[in-house]
Amino acid sequence: MSDAPALLRVEGLTKHFPVHGGPLNRRVATVRAVDDVSLAVAAGETLGIVGESGCGKSTTARLLMRLIEPDRGRLLFDGREVGAAGGIDVTTLRRQMQMVFQDSYASLNPRMTILGSIAYAPRMHGLAARAADARAEALLDRVGLEPRQFARRYPHELSGGQRQRVNIARALALQPRLVILDEAVSALDKSVAAQVLNLLADLKQQFNLTYLFISHDLNVVEYISDRVLVMYLGQVVETGPVAAIYGRPRHPYTRALLASKPTLDPDRRTISLPLTGDPPNPIDPPSGCRFRTRCGFADAVCAARTPPLAAPLGHPPDAHLVACHVPAAQQQAIHGH
Amino acid sequence: MAPLQAIGAIGVPPLTSVPASPGYWRGVWRRLLRDPLTIGVTILLVAIILCAIFAPLVATQDPTLGHVLGRLQPIGSAGHWLGTDETGRDMWARLAYGGRLSLLAGIAPVAISLVVGGLLGITAGYLGGLANTLIMRAMDVFYAFPSILLAIAICGMLGSGLSNAILALALVFVPPMTRIAETVTTQCRGLDFVEAARASGTSAAQIIRHHILANVLGPIMVYATSLISLSIILSAGLSFLGLGATPPTPEWGLMLNALRQSIYVQPYVAALPGLLIFITSMCFNLASDGLRGAMDVRLAR
Numbered sequence: 001m002s003d004a005p006a007l008l009r010v011e012g013l014t015k016h017f018p019v020h021g022g023p024l025n026r027r028v029a030t031v032r033a034v035d036d037v038s039l040a041v042a043a044g045e046t047l048g049i050v051g052e053s054g055c056g057k058s059t060t061a062r063l064l065m066r067l068i069e070p071d072r073g074r075l076l077f078d079g080r081e082v083g084a085a086g087g088i089d090v091t092t093l094r095r096q097m098q099m100v101f102q103d104s105y106a107s108l109n110p111r112m113t114i115l116g117s118i119a120y121a122p123r124m125h126g127l128a129a130r131a132a133d134a135r136a137e138a139l140l141d142r143v144g145l146e147p148r149q150f151a152r153r154y155p156h157e158l159s160g161g162q163r164q165r166v167n168i169a170r171a172l173a174l175q176p177r178l179v180i181l182d183e184a185v186s187a188l189d190k191s192v193a194a195q196v197l198n199l200l201a202d203l204k205q206q207f208n209l210t211y212l213f214i215s216h217d218l219n220v221v222e223y224i225s226d227r228v229l230v231m232y233l234g235q236v237v238e239t240g241p242v243a244a245i246y247g248r249p250r251h252p253y254t255r256a257l258l259a260s261k262p263t264l265d266p267d268r269r270t271i272s273l274p275l276t277g278d279p280p281n282p283i284d285p286p287s288g289c290r291f292r293t294r295c296g297f298a299d300a301v302c303a304a305r306t307p308p309l310a311a312p313l314g315h316p317p318d319a320h321l322v323a324c325h326v327p328a329a330q331q332q333a334i335h336g337h
Numbered sequence: 338m339a340p341l342q343a344i345g346a347i348g349v350p351p352l353t354s355v356p357a358s359p360g361y362w363r364g365v366w367r368r369l370l371r372d373p374l375t376i377g378v379t380i381l382l383v384a385i386i387l388c389a390i391f392a393p394l395v396a397t398q399d400p401t402l403g404h405v406l407g408r409l410q411p412i413g414s415a416g417h418w419l420g421t422d423e424t425g426r427d428m429w430a431r432l433a434y435g436g437r438l439s440l441l442a443g444i445a446p447v448a449i450s451l452v453v454g455g456l457l458g459i460t461a462g463y464l465g466g467l468a469n470t471l472i473m474r475a476m477d478v479f480y481a482f483p484s485i486l487l488a489i490a491i492c493g494m495l496g497s498g499l500s501n502a503i504l505a506l507a508l509v510f511v512p513p514m515t516r517i518a519e520t521v522t523t524q525c526r527g528l529d530f531v532e533a534a535r536a537s538g539t540s541a542a543q544i545i546r547h548h549i550l551a552n553v554l555g556p557i558m559v560y561a562t563s564l565i566s567l568s569i570i571l572s573a574g575l576s577f578l579g580l581g582a583t584p585p586t587p588e589w590g591l592m593l594n595a596l597r598q599s600i601y602v603q604p605y606v607a608a609l610p611g612l613l614i615f616i617t618s619m620c621f622n623l624a625s626d627g628l629r630g631a632m633d634v635r636l637a638r
Binding site: 062065067090091094095098099101102103106107108109110111112117120121124125167170173174 | 528529530532533534535536537538539543547548551552
């Protein structure tokens, strides 16, 4: 965590979805989608969240936007708690925090023009129609779409990359301070994704934005993030500056994840043991450390206790935190590096 | 919040003339015009409806006045180009006037159920949860009965008469209409643009008005158009059974029943009301198909 006060701070965020079944449609199980997640995003930085699909990344995003109500957890925006006395309400939060979704087509109303979609939120917040349209046109221009050509078009007439630019413009229309990008470039071609990433970097500069960048694509996260948070089965297993996470990963899961990263460099091809099997079912997660069922270093202590997210023993406290019982040095020794 | 004008300052000047890509409904209209079958059936439908509305102008004879000596004249006889029925009334006049009630009994129940079922379905679909369960399970009860039996039962309860028949049919059509509206609303509600609207602080009422209705109305209207053909047949069926319009009022179903006994004497004349019921309901069906095709944006090129 940096010295700057956090723009967004989340403590103990938890969401368990009930699973109904049986003849009386009773609650038969619980999906622990997000379990006691804490994170902080400093103003001006980009926090990347990585993890396999189903690890709770998108649920976390929706919880932060309050599209889903959390079961537990405190959310502080700019030091003020959301939904608490003396804090800010959800509507105020949503003005300051916006979101870009993965599916560029589904996130635009097919019956609305591009201009209408972008101008919609400002109008709902009381901006006059003409001013809202003018702002939308300016934003279209800013995201690289010529307003004269695109303003009156409909979503199905645009390409995926163009639509995602529209979604970014729409997210910026309320002039938020923080933008959550939920797999925002994952569905795009590599070259288009690169253009959109560069656009995001430019916009961040220009509008002083803070990003929460959620993706399963390790290369993209490495490129855009200042800090990275690794999630596994609804929990944070490691967090730290991007160079530390990618250069000296401390959690076995992070290592396995990085080892699976595709690369064109023959010197860096996969040599480390790959991650096998699927993640366990979040309905009934393993006791203690949730990764122990797939971990080569798992010990008796791993089943008994949940490891806290902290600087490893014997390390000077820094911003690189890991939730693992086995010290990195010991892992190295077992692994034979 | 930051000042609202901040972004406007960096932008291009507002545009006065934007070369528009055609609006959604304009596109639907354009695609409809390119479909000869749909144009054909629509023209035929308009002709039938106009004939019914302006029956006194297109048919000069009294549809209820018969001549005992001129009973069951064949098609093409002098003074009665479509022949006469079993009491000597002019068939052309009766068919034209009969269209008024038959079309009314076909369209009115669908219109009523469109409003009621549409509201119920959109409410159930948008709210989900308990409200959805209550509404949809209540509708399921109606599905236990075949539609014609349900209509007959309700008519039997309310008593015969055209308005009761319309009411009965409306009740029969509410459950399927609700189900369609609920399905499309549920689909639409889960889409990211609704989430995005919620994420920007839009109220539920505004979301339904601006985002749900526009996307849901199309499929519901297409379904309603296809129901009209069923409704015409069912209402004719109710009249045929004596539960709808009452003699001597001209109505296609009723006429079909009355002429049934003369089928061996004048088979072509006796078939006329049935033919009209068939043509009209077929036209509504084909028009609905055409409308569905024209409304599907993804097929449009």
